Amino acid sequence: MSRTNVSADAKQWILNRMLAGAGSDQVVAELMAAGWQRKAATDALAVVVAENPRARVAVAANDTPAEGMPEPGIAQMPLSLDAGDREVQVLIEMKSPRVVVFGNLLGADECAALIEAAKPRMARSETVNRQTGEYQIDVARTSRGMFFQRGESELHLRIENRIAKLLNWPAENGEGLQVLHYQPGAEYEPHYDYFDPADPGTPALTRRGGQRVASLIIYLNTPSNGGATTFPDVGLSVLPQCGNAVFFSYPQPQPSTKTLHAGAPVVAGEKWIATKWLRQRVFA
Incomplete structure (x- = not known):
C-alpha cells in the first residue's frame, strides 16, 4: 500500500x-x-x-549500537570470579539463551538480612499493565513482594557493587532490588522481563533508564521442594539454593532471545528471592 x-x-x-x-x-x-x-x-x-x-x-x-551488554568475564571458563569482596563460583553457563548460574553470590547472613528488611514492607506482587505502563495485581503472579531503593543501606550498596563488578555493568544502570516471597503453591507463570516495544505502556516504562537488558535472580533461601526458575524454550530448570543466583540477558526485546522464564510452584516450604533488573542507561 x-x-x-x-x-x-x-x-x-x-x-x-x-x-x-x-x-x-x-x-x-x-x-x-x-x-x-x-x-x-x-x-x-x-x-x-x-x-x-x-x-x-x-x-x-x-540506531546507535549499544556499548556492550552486562556479561561476566567467563570467556576462559574460570571456576570462580572476583566480585570485589568475595569469590563467586561459576556453576553453569549457556550461550542461547545467555544464562549463567552463580554460586556463593550472597552469604547466608546477607540473605537473612535482606529477608528481615523486606518482611515489614511485603504486599501482593504486581505486574506491569502492558497498555498503561502501570503496575497492577495479576493472577499469573501469586507471590508477595517489595522494592528496595538502590543504595538504601550499606547492605544494599555492598550487594549492588558486587553485582556491578561481577557483571561488568554500572551499578547506577540497575533498578533497586525486588524481594519476593513464595509460599506453597505460589508461582509466576512464563513471562519475559523486557518491556515489549509493541505495548502502548512501554514508553512510560523506558523513560527511566531505557530497556531492561538483563536479569539476576538471587535465591535467599532453599525451599524444601519446588520453586525452580524454568526456561521453557530450552528445557532448563535452575533449582533454588540459598546464596546462588541465575543471570540471563536479552540484547533485544524479542522472543528470539529465548528468555521466556517462570517461577515454578513451590511444593513444600517457602521461597525467597531478590531480583535485580539491569537497564541500558542510568536508572533514576
Whole structure:
C-alpha cells in the first residue's frame, strides 16, 4: 500500500514505537508488515524525525549500537570470579539463551538480612499493565513482594557493587532490588522481563533508564521442594539454593532471545528471592 501523506495517527504510532526503543529499521519493517511500501514507510519516518525533537533524540539513541551488554568475564571458563569482596563460583553457563548460574553470590547472613528488611514492607506482587505502563495485581503472579531503593543501606550498596563488578555493568544502570516471597503453591507463570516495544505502556516504562537488558535472580533461601526458575524454550530448570543466583540477558526485546522464564510452584516450604533488573542507561 503506497501512502504519500502521513496521518496524525500514523505519526503518533511511529513516535510511540521510537520512544519504546524501536530503531529505524524496525519501524520501517513493521510498517511494511502492515502493508506500507518501503519508500512510503521510510518517508513517513523521515517526516516524524524532522518534525519532532523527541523523535530525533530517540532515533539517535536507538540506531546507535549499544556499548556492550552486562556479561561476566567467563570467556576462559574460570571456576570462580572476583566480585570485589568475595569469590563467586561459576556453576553453569549457556550461550542461547545467555544464562549463567552463580554460586556463593550472597552469604547466608546477607540473605537473612535482606529477608528481615523486606518482611515489614511485603504486599501482593504486581505486574506491569502492558497498555498503561502501570503496575497492577495479576493472577499469573501469586507471590508477595517489595522494592528496595538502590543504595538504601550499606547492605544494599555492598550487594549492588558486587553485582556491578561481577557483571561488568554500572551499578547506577540497575533498578533497586525486588524481594519476593513464595509460599506453597505460589508461582509466576512464563513471562519475559523486557518491556515489549509493541505495548502502548512501554514508553512510560523506558523513560527511566531505557530497556531492561538483563536479569539476576538471587535465591535467599532453599525451599524444601519446588520453586525452580524454568526456561521453557530450552528445557532448563535452575533449582533454588540459598546464596546462588541465575543471570540471563536479552540484547533485544524479542522472543528470539529465548528468555521466556517462570517461577515454578513451590511444593513444600517457602521461597525467597531478590531480583535485580539491569537497564541500558542510568536508572533514576
